[in-house]
Amino acid sequence: MDKRITVRDFANLKARGEKIVMITAYDACQARWCEEAGCQILLVGDSMGNTVLGYETTLPVTLEESLLHTAAVRRGARKAMVIGDMPFMSYQISLEEAIRNAGRYLKECGADAVKLEGGVTMLPVLRRLVEVGIPVIGHIGLLPQSVLKDGGYRLHGKNSEEAERLRKDALAVQEAGAFAVVLEGIPAALSSEITAMLTIPTIGIAAGPHCDGQVQVIADLLNLGGSYLPRHAKMYADFYQTAVAAIKQYSQEVREGSFPAEG
Ligand code: KIV
Numbered sequence: 001m002d003k004r005i006t007v008r009d010f011a012n013l014k015a016r017g018e019k020i021v022m023i024t025a026y027d028a029c030q031a032r033w034c035e036e037a038g039c040q041i042l043l044v045g046d047s048m049g050n051t052v053l054g055y056e057t058t059l060p061v062t063l064e065e066s067l068l069h070t071a072a073v074r075r076g077a078r079k080a081m082v083i084g085d086m087p088f089m090s091y092q093i094s095l096e097e098a099i100r101n102a103g104r105y106l107k108e109c110g111a112d113a114v115k116l117e118g119g120v121t122m123l124p125v126l127r128r129l130v131e132v133g134i135p136v137i138g139h140i141g142l143l144p145q146s147v148l149k150d151g152g153y154r155l156h157g158k159n160s161e162e163a164e165r166l167r168k169d170a171l172a173v174q175e176a177g178a179f180a181v182v183l184e185g186i187p188a189a190l191s192s193e194i195t196a197m198l199t200i201p202t203i204g205i206a207a208g209p210h211c212d213g214q215v216q217v218i219a220d221l222l223n224l225g226g227s228y229l230p231r232h233a234k235m236y237a238d239f240y241q242t243a244v245a246a247i248k249q250y251s252q253e254v255r256e257g258s259f260p261a262e263g
Pocket of ligand 1: 044
């Protein structure tokens, strides 16, 4: 990756049929790995609630926690695009609060853009952020911040009513001026249709292979936490087992007195 990808490059990537690679990252170290590996976009997802902060859902993540991690990711990655993921209740209360909070990602953390969940209902917020100069990525389908309202995590858009709602959500995000949209937990055929319908790129997670790009949670890809692997994810390395084995060896060497060595 020679130069940082900008929002203007996105439409060209879609037009050229080049797949967009997004991954979550939560600290400077992970940001370095991902940038070195050639990922174009680092999402400082509010999935940090589950993967890093030990919460059961993303709902408790605070704006301050998200800003802290976004700034760390920015320090680790100079070229990749860094996206701050606005936490629950940081953009839903009023347009004014949404702008103030979104602006902090750009001003204080050096983020390139923000992401927020919701389609038609979030149209005024998305539009206003874009109007004041804050690049935004939308997120529709399975919305982890609505897990309590939805009664759990499930595929969205399986019946015709839900599918129609998702088409409207996708168009609303595009109309608001977002430069891309995350499609989460949507049947592959529907996300393929939405991808063909939109001029902005779609980035899928649990949404099949036909999106313009994919996003995965780094903790799943690398098995950082040793917890269960979601069905849509693939484990490319097992950091959990490697870490436990290494730390076991360290503990054993301290106990038996072979570490540290003399001198
Ligand atoms: O928080 C997150 O990691 C996300 C991705 C799953 C898209 O929103």
